[in-house]
Amino acid sequence: MPEIPFQRVAIVGLGLMGGSVAKALRAAGYAGRIRAALADAAAVGALQESAETWQVELSPVLPDVLADADLILLATPPRVMLGQLEDIARWADAAALVTDIASTKNTIAGRATALLGARFVGGHPVVGSEMTGFHAAREDLYRGAQVVLTPLPSQTDAQAVEKLRQFWVALGAEVREMSPEAHDEALAATSHAPHLLAYLYMAGLEERLPGLEDLAGGGLRDFSRIVDSNPALWSEILLENQQAVRQQLQQVQHNLQLAEQLLAVEDAAGLQSWLSLGKTVRQQFHFPPVSA
Template identity: 75%
Template sequence: MPEIPFQRVAIVGLGLMGGSVAKALRAVGYEGQIHAALPSAAAVAALRSSAEPWRIELGHQLPEVLVDADLILLATPPKVLLSQLPEVARWADPAAVITDLASTKNTIACRATEIFGARFVPGHPVVGSEMTGFPAAREDLYRAAQVVLTPLTGRTDELALDKVRQFWMALGAGVQEMSPQAHDAALAATSHLPHLLAYIYLAGLAPQFPGLENLAGGGLRDFSRIVDSNPALWADILQENQQAVRQQLQQFQDNLRLVEQLLTDEAIPDLQTWLERGKTVRQQFHFPPVLSE
């Protein structure tokens, strides 16, 4: 397993994703410093006892958290992250490598590279949970997961890119690269539209309550699990990647209209063909490991 090429890691945002990075670092034996920036003194006080066993130094002022960090990891929601970039740039060490965890990449990659220059390495671990906050963070979240790095051609420093790649591999993740645009198009299909559909489908059932609450089986449970995610976060993600999501939504609507025409006795064989196609496609995916409680 590659060594971690950073001695002082600063994490801006210590929720599920950022907190899992901190816990994963300690789980693989990392002995360097881990500092985390929280939004307020109250948030620091609330998390201090939970963070202490993981030797995470907490603060709510960016200057104290970022000082001397050689890796700065931005782990806040996309809209918040974009608003934080100028302040992070103000206090970041000139030699620090900066990366992020956001699930939308094009806007963030371009804007952050304009601000930080070649030392910014856009990234996205393709894993997560409907749970939120540091208490939900887990040391094995990234183990055997895929992390997508989306460097800008000719604008991202190769040494910084290699260090970030080593960082994720040391936490047990696989790493691949693609352009920010290709990433956003792919994630619209595999993550963003599925979340939107689950939210909207469940919202559409509201007029049928009371009456349905005791009639749900495992299918609805599994389909709707992701609706327990943070709606505000997903509204930001969907808005940020709206163009690619709209394209996927249009294709889905076309498929729905076709399937609607197949819901007749005469077209049952064609409908079954669609169902079999869906099963075949699912079998081709390499999903993140199911994490036990």
């Protein structure tokens, strides 16, 4: 397993994802410094005791957190992150590598590269949970996970990409590279549109309440588990990747119309064919384990 090629890590945002990076680093035996920037003094106070357990220094003062860090990891929601990039560029050490873990890449990669140059390497661990916050963060969250790096051709430093690859491998992840555009199109299909559909389906049951609460089976439970995720965060993700999500929704609408037609004419063979195809396609996917 590669050594972690950074001595001073700064994490901006210490929720589930950023917090899991901090915990994974300590679990991997990382002895370097970890600092984390939080929104305000109240947030620092709420997490201070827990963070000390993992040897993470907290501060609401961004320049203090970024000072002499050689890796800066941005772990705030997409639109918050976009608003922070100018400050990151202003306060980051000139030699620091900067990366992010947002699930949308195109807009962030373009803006961050314009401000930070070749030392910015976009990244996205394709794993997560409906749970939120540092207390939900897990030291093993990234073990076996796919991490996508999205360097821009001829605009991203190759050595920075390699160092970031080593970083994620040291945390137990598998790393691949994609363009920001290809990443956003893929994640619209595998994450963003599924979240939107689950939220919308559950919202559509509101008029049936009360009455259905005690009649839910495992199908509804499993289908709707992701609806416990943070709606504010997912609103940002969907808006940032709206073009790819809308394209995916058009395909879903087409398939729903086809399903309605098959049901209307009682085409059992046609319906079974589509259900079988769905099962076959699902079996081709390699899903991350469901968190406990």
